[in-house]
Amino acid sequence: MDTFLADSLATLVTMDPETAFKKWHIVANQLLSKSQYVRNVTASPNNIITYIYPLEGNESALGVDLSRIPEQYKAIQIAKQNQHVYIDGPVNLVQGGQGLIARYPIYSDFPYNKAYWGTVSVVIDYDKLMTFSGLYDLDNAEVAIRNVTNTPKLLYGKIETFDKPDIQHFINLPYGRWQLVAKYKLSDSAHLTFIERAIISIEIFAVMLIYALFFLIYRNYKTIQKAAMQDELTHLPNRRYVNKLLKKMSVRRESNHFFTLLSVDVNDFKLVNDNFGHDVGDRFLQFISMQLKENVRTTDTVARIGGDEFLIILDNIYLPEKVHKVTQSIKDKIENEPFIHNNKQINPSLSIGYAIYNDKNIDIDTLITKADHAMYLNKNANAFTKTSL
Structure with a gap:
């Protein structure tokens, strides 16, 4: 659950960093107030710890350049390369003690993930977590756990325990593999059976806990991503998504890769x-x-960018005659397909304006403004035609 809460924080930073850091202490406090094992949370633009909560007791970590700490920087690179959470540890913390660190790579160009911003990390109290797992209660066996995903790293116990263990199990994780081994300290068969069952129970608990965390992370990520990038009513991409897409398209390096932006408004x-109610209005927009x-x-x-306003990006269409042909086709086909509700017919009417992106020096905001201006000219022309008739 703690990793799930931290993922929410990482997603907020990705979607709206200005708000996240303006109210950092409030956001982070909400996370910690609902957690069981979280020791602190940090945000590290350019891998430098710039935000930390709570600050008290963690002052020595503020301003630390993680790229200068080989052990931690390696974990950051793994998270960055794989573009998903990476659980690292136990790590010797700058402020003292040990922790498991869940690191989330943040990108400023979400959802494309090309421009690396830094990381959001949650430090889980290692000692508390081990106590809760029941490992500290085993008196008649030496247990050890290590991460064998890349270079083996000891997570718990003594490295000597891996030499001819009495019992060995592998824990397969979504993003790695752990090895659990044990050596018995006694020979009584009844006690051996009890200890073996206890170790297997711990293993099952660990697997279930980790998979539950990753399931919650994935579900939470998809839910927040959907809310952040998708219009709730129509399930179309929203303004945030289309703005990011336009910026990405405007900086493509391929020569002669142009596009056209259509601004579409539903007339009346x-x-x-007013005549049918908002429920019908919603269905009409759908x-x-x-x-x-x-x-x-x-x-x-x-x-859909709001209300009855839509944007359409016509990729690799930029010749005016072709744009006009496509625009007229969209308008004709939709206006000739009535919307039927309770045997009543609603005839759609659209106003469409466009702006062609054929100059890489043009600003995206200017492009949208041009398309909107052209759409309103079209709307005024339609209104004038109706009045004249």
Whole structure:
């Protein structure tokens, strides 16, 4: 559960770092108040511990450059390379004591994960966790655990225990493998059976706990990612997602890789809500969303950015005549497909404007503004035509 809570913090930092650090003590306090074994949490832009909670008792860790601590930097590199949480330890902490550290690599260009920002880490109290597992209660056996994923690293016990152990088990984790061994201190068969069962129980507990943590991490990550990048009503990408995608597309190095941004607005949508209610209005927007997706290519992106406003990215389409043809096709097909509700027909009407990205010096915000301006010109022209008729 502690790793799951820390994952929520890592996701918040990824999605909205400004808010996360502006209210760092509040956010971190919420995490620690719900945890059982978390000792402290840190955020380390450029691998330098810049934020830590609680600060009291951890002052010596503030400002530490983790890249200068070989043991910890190696774990950071593993997390960075694999782009997922990496549990490292036990680690000798700068502020004293030992801890298991769950490290989360953070990228400033989520979800593309190319621009590394740093890490968010949660330090789990090693001694408390071992006590809870029951390892400290075994008096008649020497138990040892090591991580054998890459270079073997002792996690618990003595390295000598791995030399001809009486019992050996491997714990396969989602992102690694641990080896658990034991040597008995007595020969009584009844006690041996009891101890062996206790060790197996500890192993099963460890496997279940770790898999539960990773399941919670994955589920939490997918839930938050979905909420952060997807429109709740239509399940289309939202404004945050399309902004990131546009910025990524604008910095591609391939020559002549251009695109067009369409700004789409549903005409008279307020009348739908007023005449039929907001529930019907929501279904109508879902209908429009499906129609937009069905009338573009799979390589194009349709996003809802709020209310009755949509953005469409036409990848590798930038010639004005081609753009006009595609835009008119979308408009004609959707406006000729009525939405039926309780035997009542609602005829969709769209206003569409576009801006072509064919100059790598153009700013994405300017591109969106141009597309919006063109859309409003189209909307005003439609209103004028209706009035004239």
